[in-house]
Amino acid sequence: MSSPDPLVAHHDRVRVLTEPEWCARERAHAERMRRWTGPYLRRRARGEKHPVHDFLFQYYSYRPSQLERWHPGPGVVLAGEAARRFLERPEYHEVPGGVALDLAAFDGKRAETARRLLTLLTATAARAPRLNCFGLHEWAMVYRQDADQVRHNQVPLRLGPAGTDAVVESLPLRCGHYDAFRFFTPPARPLNEPQPTRATRPELEQPGCLHANMDLYKAAFRLSPFVPAELVADCFELAVAIRELDMRASPYDLRPLGYAPIPVETPSGRAEYARQQAEFARRAAPLRHELVARCHDLPTLGG
Known part of the structure; x- marks a missing residue:
């Protein structure tokens, strides 16, 4: 036998x-x-x-x-x-x-990656969603930037450069997600509270953040093939939907592509953004918990 x-x-x-x-x-x-x-x-x-x-x-x-x-x-x-x-x-x-x-x-580098993911996912899941950033990270990425340096320079800015800069200067920047903050323009970075770093991610990541919820897809594929492909697909499709909200609330005019703007420069736009942000936090929660459970089930992480 x-x-x-x-x-x-x-x-x-x-x-x-x-x-x-x-x-x-x-x-x-x-x-x-x-x-x-x-x-x-x-x-x-x-x-x-x-x-x-x-x-x-x-x-x-x-x-x-x-x-x-x-x-x-x-x-x-x-x-x-x-x-x-x-x-x-x-x-x-x-x-x-x-x-x-x-x-x-599942050993060595894979196991170390999974340990870091488990730490981040667990810390994020333990916090209440914070819904007061209003998607201004995309605005901070083009703040006071020359037109030829704008990330999506094939798409016009909905309010133009001056109007975009005015929005950044009139509203507080509260981005706690390092991988968004690192793309802020140099003049925008000092305006942000807090000042996230890669090392502080477990301390700052929170489940209301659109990018933290999009990054469930990254966590899932980094664990692949030791999680089912269907879980990777669920996280990917959530990331697609979040990305659409992210860009609808951005300074870009995407109406020719069929995306109606969410004007976060207005009180009603901010309220709509926060409402959808809360809904994505709700949708992301079971996927985050599933990833945590999958990590715990792996042999070198406590299974």
Whole structure:
């Protein structure tokens, strides 16, 4: 009798998927993600830019082909001869009854990345959402900047350069997300309270922040393939929806692309932004908790 497989021994319940079952999930995942990867790849081939959706593929380092690739996650055995093609991937191995993820591959750099993610995710989940930044990070990224240096200079500023600068100067900047703050223009940085750094992320990250909730996608793909591809897809689609709100509240005029502005320079616009921000915090919470649970289930992180 063969010795117990580490993956099987680690999980109380191991699910065996028949070949038709896992093939159907694999196809469904690829089709779901091609809704987004297909248009991006076609735009890229034509040399076209999309100021909203390209961010999901250019800022985040997960390639379209990786996003389309299905993984079952730990605790799943893929049955059938076709499952042997998963053995071409370094994280998989043969087990009794089929092919599964090899949890022994989750070590070293992967484990250290997951520890940092777990610290950040847990700290963020423990805080109440803060809803008073009003999306002004995008405004601070173009504050007092020459037109040819604006990030999306193919799109006009809705209020023009002077009007954009006036909004930044009339409202408090309260961005606590380091990866947004680091793109502020030099004149905007001293206006922000607080002054986030990479080291202070666990102290400042909070669940009302749009970028913290978009970054659930980054956490999910950095844990891949040791989380199910469907969880990565859920986080990606949340990030798409958040990115649309992010840019609707930005200083850019995206009406020709079908995005109605949320005018955060007005009280009603700020109220609408905060309402949607709270809704995204609500939607992000179960995904953040699922990522935390998945981290705890990994063998070197307490599973």
